[in-house]
């Protein structure tokens with residue numbers, strides 16, 4: 001896949017490219033007030049949800065098509081580009097008929113290949129940038145599949161939007177960031193611009209600044225942030241919206257590290273990492289050889305391979321030790337389970353040998 005630039009005339013290629021605007025278009029006045037505030041802080045791309053996917057019926061489901069002329073006003077009076085979420089072919093046609101500049105596909109839609117294909121078919125022959133949010137579930141293949149469907153329809157101006165992944169564990173985040181997923185997407189598709197949506201990851205205002213900073217440190221290209229002229233009174237996602245003034249403050253506080261300067265220091269550090277990884281591999285191979293010797297011993301003495309008590313002790317001790325060394329306990333558990341599985345595999349091979 002060869003992606004084309006998503007930058008529209010007048011939008012600078014400087015990180016972060018910002019898309020901002022309310023979760024939902026509510027009234028013409030709210031749309032215009034918010035847009036004026038955002039234009040005054042230099043925002044160039046204005047978002048607003050027109051059709052809102054809600055978890056349960058009875059929530060605010062968006063104003064629908066009657067909101068599209070309001071966005072047209074934003075465009076003609078304030079000169080902002082506009083973007084809306086589309087979830088089916090009807091939305092696509094309505095948005096195009098009202099000169100919307102960019103379309104985005106929401107997380108619930110990306111998770112549904114039928115819906116994505118319907119949107120792709122409706123976009124055949126149209127030249128418009130399309131932003132594709134990650135699916136609600138942490139499935140990179142599904143995300144890439146949606147990107148491919150849109151690309152195959154002839155849309156080559158594509159960006160991905162990382163908005164976190166749904167989970168039961170909502171202690172800190174509304175949607176878990178699972179940064180390794182967009183990082184892997186970047187590895188597989190280095191030319192695809194990636195935006196972060198800290199509003200839907202955090203679910204609360206206080207998390208927008210730290211999440212945006214993390215996204216910048218991970219070299220994301222842009223941010224999609226929900227902003228509302230009167231956040232507390234918002235009809236949807238009130239807890240996570242910020243005024244244009246707060247947005248300006250957050251954007252000014254971001255530290256943007258220049259990716260172009262691959263310094264001497266960095267290559268020295270990278271050499272260290274290569275060497276450490278080598279050592280890790282050697283150590284693991286050594287550990288496997290010892291496990292094999294244990295395998296031979298167990299075989300000669302007719303002992304079973306799996307000795308649960310010993311395994312439990314190893315897990316507990318090592319996890320504790322890892323925590324004391326400043327690592328995450330769950331991380332170490334995952335590593336140990338994988339190592340143990342590989343050791344067992346080696347020992348099974350020995351048992352099968354005659």
Ligand code: PEP
Nearest residue numbers: 023049106107108163200
């Ligand atoms: C939104 O951007 O308002 C939205 C509904 O987002 P998501 O699809 O990420 O839940």
Ligand code: MN
Nearest residue numbers: 023226236237
């Ligand atoms: Mn929202």
